[in-house]
Amino acid sequence: MNKEIRELFPVTRQYTYLNHAAVGPISRPVYERMSEYTADLLGHGLVHFREWGEAVERVRELAAQLVNADPAEIAFAPNTSAGLGMIANGITWLAGDNIVTADCEFPSNLLPWQRIGDRYGVEVRLVPERECRLETEEILGAIDDRTRVVSLSFVEFGSGFRNDLRTIGRYCRERGILFVVDAIQGLGALKLDVEECCIDAFAADAHKFLLGPDGIALLYVRREALEHIAPTLVGWMSVERPFDFSADQQPLARGARRFEPGVLNTAGVVGLGAAIELFLRIGPEEIERYLIELGDYLCTRLTEAGMIVVSSRRPGEKSVVICCRHPRLSAEDLYHRLDRQRIVTTPRRGRLRISPHFYNLREDIDHLIDTLKLTAID
Numbered sequence: 001m002n003k004e005i006r007e008l009f010p011v012t013r014q015y016t017y018l019n020h021a022a023v024g025p026i027s028r029p030v031y032e033r034m035s036e037y038t039a040d041l042l043g044h045g046l047v048h049f050r051e052w053g054e055a056v057e058r059v060r061e062l063a064a065q066l067v068n069a070d071p072a073e074i075a076f077a078p079n080t081s082a083g084l085g086m087i088a089n090g091i092t093w094l095a096g097d098n099i100v101t102a103d104c105e106f107p108s109n110l111l112p113w114q115r116i117g118d119r120y121g122v123e124v125r126l127v128p129e130r131e132c133r134l135e136t137e138e139i140l141g142a143i144d145d146r147t148r149v150v151s152l153s154f155v156e157f158g159s160g161f162r163n164d165l166r167t168i169g170r171y172c173r174e175r176g177i178l179f180v181v182d183a184i185q186g187l188g189a190l191k192l193d194v195e196e197c198c199i200d201a202f203a204a205d206a207h208k209f210l211l212g213p214d215g216i217a218l219l220y221v222r223r224e225a226l227e228h229i230a231p232t233l234v235g236w237m238s239v240e241r242p243f244d245f246s247a248d249q250q251p252l253a254r255g256a257r258r259f260e261p262g263v264l265n266t267a268g269v270v271g272l273g274a275a276i277e278l279f280l281r282i283g284p285e286e287i288e289r290y291l292i293e294l295g296d297y298l299c300t301r302l303t304e305a306g307m308i309v310v311s312s313r314r315p316g317e318k319s320v321v322i323c324c325r326h327p328r329l330s331a332e333d334l335y336h337r338l339d340r341q342r343i344v345t346t347p348r349r350g351r352l353r354i355s356p357h358f359y360n361l362r363e364d365i366d367h368l369i370d371t372l373k374l375t376a377i378d
Helices: 028-044 049-067 080-090 111-120 136-141 165-174 266-282 284-304 331-340 362-376
Strands: 074-077 098-102 123-127 147-153 178-182 201-205 217-221 322-325 346-348 351-354
Touching (some): 028 266, 049 217, 049 266, 074 080, 080 178, 080 201, 080 217, 098 111, 136 165, 165 178, 331 351, 331 362
Parallel strands (some): 098 123, 098 147, 147 178
Antiparallel strands (some): 201 217, 322 351, 346 351
16 A cells, blocks of 8 residues: 555554554544534534535445445444344344354354343354354354344454355345344455345444444445344434424334434544545455455464464455464463554454554564564563
8 A cells, every 4th residue: 555545544653553353543534524523513513414414424325335235225323233233133033043153253243142042032053163264064054944144244353264255145145044244343454245245234333444433333234134124223313204393103214224213423424434435445355455465474474473373364264354373472461562562463362363454564564573573582
């Protein structure tokens, strides 16, 4: 990536920031867009609410463009957990149904399904992680004629394993099973096409690889899935004509907007919009290509430094979330040693997790490796 893009991220002046799978820094355009909104609110209150409402709808269109959806299929949620919870609780469950997911899922994509299991007598089938991988055939083999939902992460948080969404999604679509995706560890770094992958719903907060503010998430619900997923929390904004205050009754909004019960986090939405504009300007395909190459370089250098890379680097399974171990030092120890040198990573599940983004350079990777080498002999 060029110097112009890197300069949009002031974090690079102080840190080697390689922790986007936890929280990513915002860019200058995101900061400026949010500042513009809050300054307008400070000086004018609600006078320009129509203009900002139009700005929100433009972000809905940008988000749809990013994932190849229709704008009517995009809603804004407070976070990934809320979005996945809306989906889980919006389905009409019957005792004896089952849900297929994995035992290595982040709690946001596990706890809602476990609650459904406890409450409605639904079986939650956990496909096991084996050597930091999930076998697609094992996932498909867990599905039967009582499976209502398959829910998996785009990229698994503790291993960096990239699920084969296309194969799993098509298998589910052919059988009328809802395919739900926790997209937060991939969206922004890897190209996602909801049509190609036959995804019925996904949620992804902006604060990781989308490089936006926290407290705002994208919620995608496929138009045809709306008849199977009902909003469990509705409010004045959930209806077709929210500003028609004289109507005693109104139908729900025809699209995913029915999942937005009240006033949105407008500052967060417009900030997310600025982030998506940058992604679209560079191109999702170009970002993914660059990051896969950077990830390969990182894994090569980690191996040279005596680290053990545990993330799968097989074709189709690679992501930009790289997990590794040291033969002698713990992940917590490595994390603290790197942190003292202003190299930002994180420990997860006994592994050091490194997650660069498109503004990172090979020089950042080299600095990390040089520091790890010095750490090993410290």
